[in-house]
Each structure stands twice: as C-alpha cells, then as structure tokens.
Amino acid sequence: MTGLPGSGKSTxxxxxKEKYETEYxxxxxxxDGDEVRKGLSSDLGLSKEDREEHARRVSYLAKVxxxxxxxxxxxxxxxxxxxxxxxxxxxxxxxxxxxxxxASLATCEKRDPKGLxxxxxxxxxxxxxxxxxxxxxxxxxxxTLDTEANTKEECVEILTERLTKTGLLxxxxx
Numbered sequence: 001m002t003g004l005p006g007s008g009k010s011t012x013x014x015x016x017k018e019k020y021e022t023e024y025x026x027x028x029x030x031x032d033g034d035e036v037r038k039g040l041s042s043d044l045g046l047s048k049e050d051r052e053e054h055a056r057r058v059s060y061l062a063k064v065x066x067x068x069x070x071x072x073x074x075x076x077x078x079x080x081x082x083x084x085x086x087x088x089x090x091x092x093x094x095x096x097x098x099x100x101x102x103a104s105l106a107t108c109e110k111r112d113p114k115g116l117x118x119x120x121x122x123x124x125x126x127x128x129x130x131x132x133x134x135x136x137x138x139x140x141x142x143x144t145l146d147t148e149a150n151t152k153e154e155c156v157e158i159l160t161e162r163l164t165k166t167g168l169l170x171x172x173x174x
Contacts, residue, residue: 001145002078002138003101004130005116006108008147008155009075010034012101015156016073024169026071031058033076046127052083059087066095071169079129081136097168099159100141103148105130 001009010032017030036058037044044050055078062072078084088096108130109117120128127133138144143162145155163169 001073001075001099001101002084002141004103004105004108004135005077005128006111006113007101007103008145008152009077009101011152012145012147012155012159013073013075015152016159019156019160020071020073020169026169027069028071028073029065031062031072031074031076033058033074033078036061036076046133048080048133051077052080052086055080055083055087056090059090062087063091063095066091077129077135079133079135081138084138095168097143097163098138098141099143099145100138101155102144102146107148 001013003009013030013032017028020026020028033054037054040057040061041050041054044054055076058074058076062074065072074087078087084098088098103111112118116125116128117131119125120131129135143159145158147155150158160169
C-alpha cells in the first residue's frame, strides 16, 4: 500500500490483517513503514536515498515472509515510482499487488494523525512527502482505494474482492 502520509494505509492494513487472519485463517504480517523504520531502518534518515533504501529493506522482508506463506501487508509511503517498481521485481510479479491508497493532500493534512503536516508547514520538519518532497502517484496500480470516497470497510471489501478474484487470497481453512 502506497499513499501520502495520512491517506489511511496503516488503518487499512490493521483491519486487513485481522480480517485475513480470522476469516481466512491466513498468517499475516503488517509491515508498517513507521514501525519498521524504528527497528530495521533506524539508521536511515528521510533523504531520497534513505527512503529508497528503507523501501528496499521492507520489500526484502516482505519477499522472505511471502516465500514462507505469510501474507505481507506493506503500509509504506514509498513516494518514488522507482522504489515501487524495484519492490515488484524483488518480490515477484505473481506476488506483488500495488495498492494506491488515495486521498488528497488537503484531506491528509486535515487528518494529520501525527501532526507531521503541521510541523512541516511550520518548517520544523524537512523532506515531508507531499510538502517539501514529491509523491509520485502510481500510474497503473492493481487496486486504488479512495479513502475520501469510500469508508474503511468499503476499501477493505474492494481489496478483498480483487485479491480473491485473482486467486491471491484463498482461505487455508474454514
């Protein structure tokens, strides 16, 4: 899942994880960009190079988990198309689904759950995606979840239906 900060990636990832574990009996790991950054990427900053390296590390972790039958729900800003394409190559076309969590910058700024946009507007944060640093909107994601037009529940249903239809999400047991 890629999208601006505050678009709803982490919220949706949490709901999806619970749903796929309880309703589908699957092993699921939610790889939230902020949480992974605290451990696996704590040595990285927010420069373009560091963001790309963070995305590479998360992608590699998702690949390893996927290879072992774990559904990895990655909630990562991943602002650069190049990083997302490298993730697709690393994980594999047959296992990678680009999900664009769409919300306007204005909506994300209103939500601003961590107060980051406000800090960026005051100059307290540099390299804020969407403010000082660009976000390259996906040109051809497999799924777009518009969190302004749809509820959380509707977004979860849209993604679940798509993954089921393509055979990527099947119950292990009932």
